Amino acid sequence: MELTHNGIETYLRCPRRYEFASVYALDGSDDGPTDDRVDLLRRAICTALASGETDRDGLLETALSTLSSLWDDHDERFHSRAQRRHERQVLEATLRAYVDRVGLDHAGGIERTTSGSLPVDEIVGPSLPVSRTVTVPQSGEKRGVEPGPSNRVLAPESVTVEAEVDYVFRDGPSVVGVRFVPTLAPLGPLRYRSEWDGDVAERFTDHFDPAADVYDPAPVAALLETAVVLDGLRTLRDRLDLGGKTCRYVQVPLADRSKTSVNWVSESVETSLEIADLTDVYVDHHTYGLTHEHRNETVDSRLEAVVGRLVEGAFDPGDRWEQIRGEACPECAYAVCCEERIAAEVRFDG
Numbered sequence: 001m002e003l004t005h006n007g008i009e010t011y012l013r014c015p016r017r018y019e020f021a022s023v024y025a026l027d028g029s030d031d032g033p034t035d036d037r038v039d040l041l042r043r044a045i046c047t048a049l050a051s052g053e054t055d056r057d058g059l060l061e062t063a064l065s066t067l068s069s070l071w072d073d074h075d076e077r078f079h080s081r082a083q084r085r086h087e088r089q090v091l092e093a094t095l096r097a098y099v100d101r102v103g104l105d106h107a108g109g110i111e112r113t114t115s116g117s118l119p120v121d122e123i124v125g126p127s128l129p130v131s132r133t134v135t136v137p138q139s140g141e142k143r144g145v146e147p148g149p150s151n152r153v154l155a156p157e158s159v160t161v162e163a164e165v166d167y168v169f170r171d172g173p174s175v176v177g178v179r180f181v182p183t184l185a186p187l188g189p190l191r192y193r194s195e196w197d198g199d200v201a202e203r204f205t206d207h208f209d210p211a212a213d214v215y216d217p218a219p220v221a222a223l224l225e226t227a228v229v230l231d232g233l234r235t236l237r238d239r240l241d242l243g244g245k246t247c248r249y250v251q252v253p254l255a256d257r258s259k260t261s262v263n264w265v266s267e268s269v270e271t272s273l274e275i276a277d278l279t280d281v282y283v284d285h286h287t288y289g290l291t292h293e294h295r296n297e298t299v300d301s302r303l304e305a306v307v308g309r310l311v312e313g314a315f316d317p318g319d320r321w322e323q324i325r326g327e328a329c330p331e332c333a334y335a336v337c338c339e340e341r342i343a344a345e346v347r348f349d350g
């Protein structure tokens with residue numbers, strides 16, 4: 001069985017939504033122009049990184065040239081040519097900000113990583129698959145027990161949880177995986193924390209506690225994703241013999257307009273990027289002390305529990321319904337066919 005980290009995030013947000021999307025395969029996609037523009041930038045940057053350019057001008061020129069070619073075939077609807085021209089300027093400004101912020105350093109890291117006989121397409125994508133195998137008991141009347149009088153213990157089931165990074169490189173003692181995302185907003189407080197201990201650990205644990213008034217699916221999903229990515233990077237590191245003692249996971253936002261400034265007189269656009277390294281906020285130092293790897297026993301065990309519930313087909317929102325109803329239902333494409341939603345909205349007096 002295979003799952004994706006996006007599917008797990010959907011499940012955390014609402015189990016019933018996951019059922020509609022993944023079990024019944026009902027189309028509720030909310031991908032919009034922002035995702036398409038991020039994909040254009042992702043492809044342009046990865047092409048530049050794979051080119052071998054390590055000086056600023058060469059790296060930026062390759063990225064801009066690739067974007068120009070992709071933009072010519074981009075069929076997004078705009079209300080005017082001026083808007084289309086402006087949106088392209090924003091993308092070009094984002095490329096410049098990326099190169100200045102981390103691109104040059106990362107290009108150098110990729111060159112060093114591939115300095116032997118390693119093909120560059122092994123570590124530069126876009127969308128390189130990484131995965132983690134989670135072992136859960138098979139479902140039965142009791143987890144791991146065969147239904148019926150025999151009560152025979154079933155063999156554990158291996159489930160592959162898949163995620164993606166866009167490129168990988170060595171940085172000192174670490175192997176770093178980088179993923180381009182639209183914004184860092186879903187990370188919530190993880191953007192501003194540098195360690196697991198404290199409110200990050202408390203809110204993560206409280207999300208799974210029915211007695212706690214905490215509903216934080218996006219940051220929780222980001223921590224579970226980090227667990228998957230880091231394990232996948234360890235596997236990639238060992239398979240390609242990249243060296244390095246630890247692995248790190250970094251997200252780079254490419255569609256965050258909060259740092260964009262526009263000069264309408266000169267028709268110029270400038271922006272900057274905020275980078276999020278999710279490793280430190282994920283790592284439990286107690287687990288790290290025991291394993292000497294970037295791991296977190298609490299997050300890892302919760303990942304196994306969530307995957308186990310998915311394998312069992314546990315899609316009833318249960319005690320979380322009121323929180324889900326207030327937070328997830330208003331923007332859910334499946335609300336019109338959700339029995340819990342309909343039951344809550346349609347009531348008869350008498």
